[in-house]
Amino acid sequence: MATKKTMLLQASLVVLAAVGIKGHGYMAEPCQRSSLWRLGYPTPVNHAEDGLNCGGFETQWATNQGRCGECGDSWAEQSPRENENGGKYGMGFIAHSYKQGQLINVKINITQNHMGYFEYRLCPMDGVDGLPEKPAPQECLDKYLLKLEDGNTKWMLPSNASQVFEMKVQLPPTLKCKSCVMQWTWITEQLDVLRRLAKTSILCPCQMSKLAT
Template identity: 45%
Template structure:
């Protein structure tokens, strides 16, 4: 025990450690193990310093990245989600020559947004895409700003009509089309006539697709569909409702599993005023307000033939379609420029600073920099006051010098000590006083 204690103290004094397993080892083996441990600690320290440097780099890049992402999120594109363009909806009729108030946000009839619809209004929405909690009449419902009841298309009962939707930001999901035979168009009336989709282009059919829904699986573009009108429906002022239920949110499915497209989703809606089987000149719409007659039907008349052939419809303006991609490209370019600037500053900042310093020094040597400002006026008194003072001079005692002989020592001691002229002058007695 005493020997083991002594060896432990010796190893501790030499900075060595015993081998693992508790076995005895020589002093050289223990010191070798100590060296290995030191190398491991040094490697760990170096890795820690590298990780700290990387962490510092991440800490520097992260705030700027967050700012760039915040700037990208805050950029709102000029065209947003989707609109009903055939038949033109109440919000988009002004784009096709009808005398209705312009609505430049006709692509944003999304019930006020996901949070407003599902958190504040418990999933409720206006029939034509307005927030459910706005005062009646809502802006796009009959009696509102855009709900003027202007007939945009005329059809025959049971006809196959063309429906056209422009998506500027596809959110997957599906379309549904309903029709009501009353201009007020409450949701109960609309649900009575869910239109059957005959065909649609472009489309990617699936075995589980319903014939009352169209699934826009081809991204952002214009979708053409064919749908059947009810054969027994006749009305002077019917309302076609487009309902778009998106499918890009995560939710709980009916079987209890979670997946994208299940649960509450964002919704878009739009309404269009049409006529089915009505005679020319008849109009049984109620007045917009008490004592006020509704405005007559304005705008071009649509074809009354069944839509077995394509109906002439004006195309939407092309210039607006390119604003979204242009804004996206510019945003991506700005983000890339920001990352490039961060990379250059972090990894090549020292070289850039050295190059700038070298250019400044070179410019100073060549005299390209501006001359320094001229000094203030100096008077003669200032020069005299600041004149340098000469150092004191040692007074020369004598101009006589004597050479030292070869046999004579330069050390003045003993008999060879010679008197200096000053001593001679001091010891000399004055003449005439013996």
């Protein structure tokens, strides 16, 4: 049962792109770091907020061996990366406040749709698993793979429309934090096909199997 203690979320973003075709979108609620300027926060304006795709396919795979920054930046960028805590857009502003165990409303604005599915993860950054003022490690985020209203962890895009999609995401009933990072991961339909082909194709490195984690 949810308590009155609040959970504070700083939204971050990971968008994973397919070969030659990049889905574009951003998390509007809770608002991701590089979009907080839209809500009047004194953060830098980022008109490329819907393209945090690990630096692009060539950078992600040819240069970074399939690795991606936890918040959608190129893995090769110096830490803290632009969209991480302590980076250009990670200025410490709290995007939203929630209660423990709350079923929250999430809005994703898709500007270029290539289908696939979404996942959400959470990392407490107030000394529970992370450290204040430090980027959230993927190992921490992976501990808290969030469930949807129906109990699943994957939200499948119902159409190829470019629009705002809304869904309900369940926060952990026993987790509380003064500052949490929420990660949105989008696996496009084309990339999901490539990940399955990676089992037999020499064109796909084994790291591809880790993209959904």
